[in-house]
Amino acid sequence: MKLLRVVLVLLLPAVSSCLPCRRRDDYDYDSIFSFGDSFADTGNGAVVFAEHSLFSPATKPPYGMTFFGQPTGRNSNGRLIIDFIAEKLGLPFVPPYLAHNGSFRQGANFAVAGATSLDASFFSDIPGVGKFVLNTSSSVQLGWFDSLKPLLCSPAQECKGFFHKSLFFMGEFGVNDYSFSVFGKTPLEVRSMVPDVVKTISSATERIIKRDGAKAVVVPGIPPLGCMPPNLAMFPSTDPAGYEPGTGCLRQFNEIAVYHNTLLQDAIKNVQKNHPDVRVIYADFFTPVIRIVQSPGTFGFTSDILRCCCGGGGKYNFNMSAGCGMPGATVCEDPSTHLFWDGHMTEAAYHFIADGWLNSINES
Numbered sequence: 001m002k003l004l005r006v007v008l009v010l011l012l013p014a015v016s017s018c019l020p021c022r023r024r025d026d027y028d029y030d031s032i033f034s035f036g037d038s039f040a041d042t043g044n045g046a047v048v049f050a051e052h053s054l055f056s057p058a059t060k061p062p063y064g065m066t067f068f069g070q071p072t073g074r075n076s077n078g079r080l081i082i083d084f085i086a087e088k089l090g091l092p093f094v095p096p097y098l099a100h101n102g103s104f105r106q107g108a109n110f111a112v113a114g115a116t117s118l119d120a121s122f123f124s125d126i127p128g129v130g131k132f133v134l135n136t137s138s139s140v141q142l143g144w145f146d147s148l149k150p151l152l153c154s155p156a157q158e159c160k161g162f163f164h165k166s167l168f169f170m171g172e173f174g175v176n177d178y179s180f181s182v183f184g185k186t187p188l189e190v191r192s193m194v195p196d197v198v199k200t201i202s203s204a205t206e207r208i209i210k211r212d213g214a215k216a217v218v219v220p221g222i223p224p225l226g227c228m229p230p231n232l233a234m235f236p237s238t239d240p241a242g243y244e245p246g247t248g249c250l251r252q253f254n255e256i257a258v259y260h261n262t263l264l265q266d267a268i269k270n271v272q273k274n275h276p277d278v279r280v281i282y283a284d285f286f287t288p289v290i291r292i293v294q295s296p297g298t299f300g301f302t303s304d305i306l307r308c309c310c311g312g313g314g315k316y317n318f319n320m321s322a323g324c325g326m327p328g329a330t331v332c333e334d335p336s337t338h339l340f341w342d343g344h345m346t347e348a349a350y351h352f353i354a355d356g357w358l359n360s361i362n363e364s
Contacts, residue, residue: 043096045113057325078347160213226253
């Protein structure tokens, strides 16, 4: 159980770019459909964990303290990137598919904390980890979407027209694939997974374009894994050269993230080439986080930038036996000055990242 909590905190997920780019007025969308992990989960994880009798820290205070005033299943002190984007586009917060009893006509969120891009069976042979990878992968989430479609549009041939005015988010996916794998694989072995992870993401993007008529798909990259407090706390380097001099982040972890994002951008270019009438948008998750880490004061953050606001102590305020929402954890006085909440980002950081993504969404 402790391992699950540790790994889920790794759910790891902005200057962005869109392919091709030409400036225009804000686009008008009728709905948002989102797939991904804890960076986008607005409540599905709480349902999934409860079904498996597992503890979900995001259902306990102080989660949600800044904006909602109570826990909502979001892994932050307030709003996520997708929340800020929905607000800016004049749409309601995207309701979690597994926890919402109302209408999904204006969108649905299928993201689940702990979700991977690759199917759960891929991780079954990793000692001590495989049994904690739940059946919530990208393909499972796409299956939930297929189940929902008859409630949104009928007959089936009309669905493509319905989704022409929808904004899709394919991820962030990938962080959990690497975060689970690092417990049983060497960095080189984890790196060897990247092409398969990227192919899964690009294939899922192709699927919603071809099958569902998506005309605008945002495909986020992954943040710098080497800057995440859980990785810094659990995988310290005995060699000073293992840390980047300008950030204090773990070099090997960040190299995996850069490799993933490079291959993902190349894959997105191919998807865009195959579908020139579709807006396929790469959302940069790496650059804004690195910018904050390198110069926190410039963006209004504390100088102790790699330390969690909510946690159980230690150099990075991350303790797997006293994580945020658990006995023994403490909360910083002002989360808005922190980049990291519990290993995920704070609402303030998500707001900054969302602004960059919005710039790309409004380009074509």
